[in-house]
Amino acid sequence: MSFLLDHPEIRTIRVAAADLNGQARGKRMPARFADKVLQEGTRFPLSVLNLDIWGEDIDDSPLVFASGDPDGVLLPTERGFVPMPWLEAPTALLPLWMFHEDGRPFDGDPRHALARIVRAFTERGLTPVVATELEFYMIDDSGKTLRVPPSPRSGKRRQGAEILSLRALDAWDVFITDLYEACEAMEIPAETMISEAGLGQFEINLTHQPDALKAADDAWLFKLMVKGLARRHGFAASFMAKPYEDYSGNGMHTHFSILDRDGDNIFDDGGPKGTDALRHAVAGCLKAIPGSTLLFAPHGNSYDRLVPDAHAPTGICWAYENRTAAIRVPAGAPAARRIEHRVAGGDVNPYLMLAGILGAALAGLEDAQEPPAPITGSAYGQDLPQMPSDWGTAIDRFASDPMTARLLPEGLIRNLVATKRQEMRYLAELTPQEQVDLYLDTV
Secondary structure, eight states: OHHHHHOTTOOEEEEEEEOTTSOEEEEEEEGGGHHHHHHHOEEEEGGGGGOOTTSOOOTTOTTTGGGTOOEEEEEEOTTOOEEOTTSSSOEEEEEEEEEOTTSOBOTTOHHHHHHHHHHHHHHTTOEEEEEEEEEEEEEBOSSSSOBOOBOTTTOOBOOSOOTTOHHHHHHTHHHHHHHHHHHHHHTOOEEEEEEOSSTTEEEEEEEEESOHHHHHHHHHHHHHHHHHHHHHTTSEEEOOSOSSTTSOOOBEEEEEEEEOTTSOBTTOOSSSSOOHHHHHHHHHHHHHHHHHHHHHSOSTTHHHHSSTTSSSOOBOOEEESOTTSSEEEOOSOGGGOOEEEOOOBTTSOHHHHHHHHHHHHHHHHHHTOOOOOOOOSOGGGSOOOBOOOSHHHHHHHHHHOHHHHHHSOHHHHHHHHHHHHHHHHHHTTSOHHHHHHHHHHHO
């Protein structure tokens, strides 16, 4: 409540939780009801966290008519209120997560799925340290075709990819300055921003932190903020996996290391190769990829990104300092030795993505298996096991793979499979342009 006392100008609030697609589902209310929500929470139907990408109920879901569409109890997360700088009126958002009436976490809540994994690390005296890199496009979607917006400084549209171009960053200085100020206000640890390979594409790094739940919260809130702030500036910002056929897709790469009880990095062997624990974690991540691809590529458009020679992985492999591999071990100081998981697109639900990555790494540590040898050279031309290359195959593998059941609760698996199969049926009825219109703003 102290946030609202410090900001008396805030007259309305939003309360919201992330559904399985990472969509914010919630309510608007006057700020005078904030204390009641903080003390008692609020209520949504359990089924609200299991809607399809259009916001529709899932056909034959056990959460809807079969059970009478019962309510869950939504309680505030540790985050508390955060401002919503992309809105005209001063407004605050209270992130929530869902519980049953008797206080049990609702298994269909993606934030609880990640919390289960974090607790499993804690029980073993381990702490994952996590950072995310988020790519997104700035897009003018006011016409029949998507275009890069005109620069506010020059009025010109940037016609070429300008990798790490300061000129491209300077062209969008007003928006980027507002973005950093919004991150500071929302306590999102935004670090470096660069111009990427696509037309109007940028990437921002969020700082490493020893709190995986906060890292997921930060990524979720960042996506909400950037999309809203861009609209306030007169264009769209999209994390859609592949908005342009001829340019790179949007990724969300995850870097992580693991600390022991003494705060030491268990991947650090004092040299460039890393410890046995690093290789075991890599082995777990590789083993989980076939069944977990749906977490990293959750939408129909996601698979347009996962193609050879497009700066996204296709083969299930790992390597040192090699961006064509699905799992990369970056160079650098041994104390900072870490794993980079490069499979996920920008269109993911950050909670499910991190649950899949960290859960797989923990399984690898428990199994203590060795991964195959690291590759050298481009992964695209090598004979490697491949990730599922289409949505339907990924859904089927997710539904049946034993590693999926090891990482996630049964109810969440069932709900997500039903959601994706319904979306696949309905998406087949849309034209390519309608599919772009669907994904551009939602994901």
